Amino acid sequence: MGDYAYAAPATVDSTVELLSSSANSGTRTQVLAGGTDVLVQMRSTDRGARLIVDIKQLAETNVLSVGEDEIYIGAAIPSAILNENAELKGLLPGLIESADLIGSTQIQGRASIGGNLCNSSPAGDTIPALIANSAVCHIVGADGERDVPVEDFVTGVGTNCMAPHEFLLGLRVPTPKGNTGDAYLRFIPRTEMDIAVAGAGVRLTLDDSGACTAARVGIGAVAPTALVVSEAADALIGTQVDDDALNAAADACSAAASPISDKRGTVEYRIKVVGVLCKRAGAIARDRAKA
Amino acid sequence: MAEAVDLKAIGTRPVRPDGVEKVTGRANFGADLNLPGMLHGKILRSPHAHARIKSVDLSGALAMDGVLAAVSGKDIPGGGDLGDNVLAKDKALYHGHAVAAVAARSAYIAELALDEIKVEYEVLNPVMSIDDAIADGATLVNESLHTNGDTSQPASNIAAITKFERGDVDQGFADADVVVEGEYRVPTAHQGYIEPHACTATINEEGKATVWCCTQGQFDVRSMTANCLNKQVSDIRVIPSEIGGGFGGKTTIYLEPVAVKLSEISGRPVKMVMSREEVFRATGPTSATLCRAKVGAKKDGTITAATAWLAYEAGAFAGAPVGPGCMSVLAPYDLENFRIEGHDVLVTKPKVAAYRAPGAPQSMHAMECAIDELARKLDMDPIDLRLKNAADEGTVAPYGPQFPAIGLRACLEAAKVHPNYTTPPAEGQGRGVAVGFWFNIGMQSSAEIRIAENGAVTIMEGSPDIGGSRASMCLMAAETLGIPYENINAHVGDTEATGYCNTTGGSRTTFATGMAVIEACEDIIAQCKERAALTWELDVDQVDWEDGQAIPKPGVNADVKPLSLADIARSAGRTGGPLLGRASLNAQGPGASFSVNWTDVEVDRETGKVDVKAFTGVQDAGRAIHPSYVEGQMQGGAVQGLGWALNEEYIYDADGVMENAGFLDYRVPVTSDMPMIDTQIVEVPNPSHPYGVRGVGETPIVAPLAATSNAVRDALGFRINDLPLSPPRVLAAIDENE
Numbered sequence A: 001m002g003d004y005a006y007a008a009p010a011t012v013d014s015t016v017e018l019l020s021s022s023a024n025s026g027t028r029t030q031v032l033a034g035g036t037d038v039l040v041q042m043r044s045t046d047r048g049a050r051l052i053v054d055i056k057q058l059a060e061t062n063v064l065s066v067g068e069d070e071i072y073i074g075a076a077i078p079s080a081i082l083n084e085n086a087e088l089k090g091l092l093p094g095l096i097e098s099a100d101l102i103g104s105t106q107i108q109g110r111a112s113i114g115g116n117l118c119n120s121s122p123a124g125d126t127i128p129a130l131i132a133n134s135a136v137c138h139i140v141g142a143d144g145e146r147d148v149p150v151e152d153f154v155t156g157v158g159t160n161c162m163a164p165h166e167f168l169l170g171l172r173v174p175t176p177k178g179n180t181g182d183a184y185l186r187f188i189p190r191t192e193m194d195i196a197v198a199g200a201g202v203r204l205t206l207d208d209s210g211a212c213t214a215a216r217v218g219i220g221a222v223a224p225t226a227l228v229v230s231e232a233a234d235a236l237i238g239t240q241v242d243d244d245a246l247n248a249a250a251d252a253c254s255a256a257a258s259p260i261s262d263k264r265g266t267v268e269y270r271i272k273v274v275g276v277l278c279k280r281a282g283a284i285a286r287d288r289a290k291a
Numbered sequence B: 001m002a003e004a005v006d007l008k009a010i011g012t013r014p015v016r017p018d019g020v021e022k023v024t025g026r027a028n029f030g031a032d033l034n035l036p037g038m039l040h041g042k043i044l045r046s047p048h049a050h051a052r053i054k055s056v057d058l059s060g061a062l063a064m065d066g067v068l069a070a071v072s073g074k075d076i077p078g079g080g081d082l083g084d085n086v087l088a089k090d091k092a093l094y095h096g097h098a099v100a101a102v103a104a105r106s107a108y109i110a111e112l113a114l115d116e117i118k119v120e121y122e123v124l125n126p127v128m129s130i131d132d133a134i135a136d137g138a139t140l141v142n143e144s145l146h147t148n149g150d151t152s153q154p155a156s157n158i159a160a161i162t163k164f165e166r167g168d169v170d171q172g173f174a175d176a177d178v179v180v181e182g183e184y185r186v187p188t189a190h191q192g193y194i195e196p197h198a199c200t201a202t203i204n205e206e207g208k209a210t211v212w213c214c215t216q217g218q219f220d221v222r223s224m225t226a227n228c229l230n231k232q233v234s235d236i237r238v239i240p241s242e243i244g245g246g247f248g249g250k251t252t253i254y255l256e257p258v259a260v261k262l263s264e265i266s267g268r269p270v271k272m273v274m275s276r277e278e279v280f281r282a283t284g285p286t287s288a289t290l291c292r293a294k295v296g297a298k299k300d301g302t303i304t305a306a307t308a309w310l311a312y313e314a315g316a317f318a319g320a321p322v323g324p325g326c327m328s329v330l331a332p333y334d335l336e337n338f339r340i341e342g343h344d345v346l347v348t349k350p351k352v353a354a355y356r357a358p359g360a361p362q363s364m365h366a367m368e369c370a371i372d373e374l375a376r377k378l379d380m381d382p383i384d385l386r387l388k389n390a391a392d393e394g395t396v397a398p399y400g401p402q403f404p405a406i407g408l409r410a411c412l413e414a415a416k417v418h419p420n421y422t423t424p425p426a427e428g429q430g431r432g433v434a435v436g437f438w439f440n441i442g443m444q445s446s447a448e449i450r451i452a453e454n455g456a457v458t459i460m461e462g463s464p465d466i467g468g469s470r471a472s473m474c475l476m477a478a479e480t481l482g483i484p485y486e487n488i489n490a491h492v493g494d495t496e497a498t499g500y501c502n503t504t505g506g507s508r509t510t511f512a513t514g515m516a517v518i519e520a521c522e523d524i525i526a527q528c529k530e531r532a533a534l535t536w537e538l539d540v541d542q543v544d545w546e547d548g549q550a551i552p553k554p555g556v557n558a559d560v561k562p563l564s565l566a567d568i569a570r571s572a573g574r575t576g577g578p579l580l581g582r583a584s585l586n587a588q589g590p591g592a593s594f595s596v597n598w599t600d601v602e603v604d605r606e607t608g609k610v611d612v613k614a615f616t617g618v619q620d621a622g623r624a625i626h627p628s629y630v631e632g633q634m635q636g637g638a639v640q641g642l643g644w645a646l647n648e649e650y651i652y653d654a655d656g657v658m659e660n661a662g663f664l665d666y667r668v669p670v671t672s673d674m675p676m677i678d679t680q681i682v683e684v685p686n687p688s689h690p691y692g693v694r695g696v697g698e699t700p701i702v703a704p705l706a707a708t709s710n711a712v713r714d715a716l717g718f719r720i721n722d723l724p725l726s727p728p729r730v731l732a733a734i735d736e737n738e
Ligand SMILES: Cc1cc2nc3c(=O)[nH]c(=O)nc-3n(C[C@H](O)[C@H](O)[C@H](O)COP(=O)(O)OP(=O)(O)OC[C@H]3O[C@@H](n4cnc5c(N)ncnc54)[C@H](O)[C@@H]3O)c2cc1C
Pocket: A030, A031, A032, A033, A034, A035, A036, A037, A038, A039, A040, A055, A075, A076, A101, A102, A103, A104, A107, A110, A111, A112, A113, A114, A115, A116, A117, A118, A119, A120, A123, A124, A125, A126, A166, A167, A168, A169, A193, A194, A195, A196
């Protein structure tokens, strides 16, 4: 029977030091941001004792900046802050909507995009939207800082590429330019307080004629990790993003999906619905890009 | 009977007496009691759906620091099936079945101690569906169970077969112009009360136990706990807490005998609180069912014959609510020829518990879907078809008795002209209609009315308040005594503080306990008249009671001022002592309550998602004592029925392990899933109640299942027979039909 412990180091360096030393001593350690996954897991699936290292007090995990080329979102910023930021909502409506889907008003007071990504669930709602927006993870650890694209960050169900001495500082998202729009849709059997059965995020850039010059599509809950679907993007690039193009992108998403049947949906169901979501999100992203 | 126009308190909508305590968080629920020196009890549950228990070794747990007691099945010697459900004896009969328990200084230690209990199992085949249970050569859940107790036949998983029959069914179908037939499945569903089961128990050296718990019936907890422990009811005092929902699921016991036993061994109070997961795995659910319905009718809509074949899962022990399912299935119709056959079937799932109109939603789902198909074939409005065949005063119900005044026809007529019905569903939406029914029960209640020195009234009764019943008791007392509602407070007493009362269930409380309260008030009035007569030196039959005061009867020559309840109370010491009214009764004539519901839905044909766009419930309340709480019952029941129709179901893996034991994946509707539930109360007074009350709590869950199925049928153009109408099922059906 081990003991629970809690620490909230004041600096990034001391956080890395603590993570490194407890990794070396074999102490079970878990980083805490909003805790909306951690606390639920501690009460249900995994009750074992551990050292909790809280990173949400750090200035660096709370940076929110909109630059010419890069939007930086600190790893611990709760989605409530993001949802109420009009500038961000204007720039990345799809990503912000994905954060706004998490839980309820109460949950959003704590839940962060960083936590959503680090929890590395196949169904995490912000992950396909981050992938669609070409977001990059800004990671810090004993060996210094490094950047990893979101689609390479999650390595399996509940696992990611970070070493025990590392943690996520923030996310870098390319600032949308020109006629660019994004959207994220998920399917749940209810209207809220549920977990995605399938999800799709799309970001598009159009030229003045309405032709698609750039596209990214991310899908979630239909494979062990969220996926970037370049075939779906290719089906959109060079088109007017009309029904035919959207249907082709939908088919590409369905083809890329390798879901399981479980209590939330069958293989057939998920394959079909992820395509439907891609098509619908694509149309929203297109209309936003034009607006 | 008093006419509505004379009523002053009844029919108003005052704030409930328990409201402030609840909204400020002061009210105490099952898990809120803490006692000095108290231990925490935890249950070890079977990891197998079906297994023989070869041995249970508690020694590892008992050896742990901080563990003060441990028990297994043999420590619960009585109670029959109930005792075996509380702690398994020879066999574990469902995944999550309680096998042993510990009490320790902290909940954490108790949990760790469970890992140290060694149980040897011989794993047996699970039996997870009616089809499996009734198949030839099925694995037997209970090897010594014979259908209807007939030991001349081989053992079976069918505990009982019930039949109701009238007329000549074959001739009836031969006379029909149109016949429809269908087979319908409804999944296992949980009541989904927010408050998990919880209790604290303590027992002294004389063997006298006190149990605090959340329950719908403290007297049943007392007798059930006594039975399980081979004690006398007089050895146990049960104190009910406020209750965070029950819906029938808190009419039985799970933890109480275990907590008493752990307390007896340890000499300490023991508290036990279930987790949500335990609530799903080991309490509550209601029966999954397989129902076949067949109806034949003449071209004009006259039903000539109907049959229902019903099979209900009982869970691991006999006792599915198939009897009430049989009683309800054809209750709305006046029929010459019918046959109803019900089967009580054992499976390796938790023992079913009552759930709001137990058994009626499932069988009536089948029949009301069939009636909808009949209306389509006859090209008749579904309400007109039901009006054509509606049971009415004088109809002999399929289960025997002749209906007194009932409100089915009034509900159908109100529905027919309701603006929500006369307005067609929006473009692309479908609408479905269904009728609901529940017979309601009466049974035993006691009530005491105590008058304080200032004339304030205290009602002491024994029905745990799960739906605002204390407000209704106060309203009926205010009406009877002729005093303001604000001068009255109602309390639910523990088993030593109030007279015997049957459980809050069967929608009986406002009817039966209400009747006792009214009679106890009449007792007070009689006493007040005597006190006034004494004061005025008149004969008691020269005194009247009017508007909360004693007055001389018209024509009596007495120069006196009226005496209010407060006046009489103040001088009670001089006229014979405190005023104490009481009544106890076995209430007869609970009026059946009928309803008509319709659902408007939209179906997303690409995802299979069903959105409920509108829902209207019309129901006969006899007399709505507190209309807001009647509407609340109608809305709450409707939402539970809609949830069951749309997404709620127990999902099991191949080994019989429930995969969705939490509110994330056992999907009750959230607020934003639901439209405003529109309600219309119809009042056809129950002739057996002084104010005309019928129970209203259960009927509302019955019709939404079929109404929603029928709406989806209307929207899609084809029928999906089975529930829930979850997106994967609906999309697969759409794909199949395209
Ligand atoms: C009621 C409810 C509803 C929910 N609904 C949704 C939903 O609709 N969609 C959805 O996707 N999720 C949902 N969630 C899950 C959860 O809220 C989200 O995943 C949330 O984004 C997690 O963020 P957090 O800050 O609370 O993470 P935490 O719980 O603090 O952490 C989550 C995981 O990430 C790790 N971690 C967190 N931050 C870092 C970091 N900076 N560096 C390294 N590791 C880190 C933690 O160790 C942990 O393993 C719901 C949860 C609840 C309780």
